[in-house]
Amino acid sequence: MKVIVDGRKVGNGNEACYYEYVAYFKKTGLNKRNILHEFYHHLVYVYDWNMKELEEERKAIWYSKAIRARN
Numbered sequence: 001m002k003v004i005v006d007g008r009k010v011g012n013g014n015e016a017c018y019y020e021y022v023a024y025f026k027k028t029g030l031n032k033r034n035i036l037h038e039f040y041h042h043l044v045y046v047y048d049w050n051m052k053e054l055e056e057e058r059k060a061i062w063y064s065k066a067i068r069a070r071n
Helices: 032-047 053-070
Strands: 002-005 016-019 022-025
Touching (some): 016 032, 032 053
Parallel strands (some): 002 022
C-alpha cells in the first residue's frame, strides 16, 4: 500500500480515501485511526473479500478501534 498526503485527491469532505493500492490523506487526516481504517480497505481489496460497502465500512471502523485498543 502506498501512502500519499495530497488533500486534493481526497474530496467529499473526507480526511482519507483508498483506491487501488494507494491511500490518500489530508495533512489533518494523517493519524493512526485513519491509517488503520484505510489499511483495512487495502486488505479487502488485496484479498478480494466480497462484502457490501456498508459492511466493509463498519468492519474498517471496528478494525481501527480494535488495534488501537491493544496499545
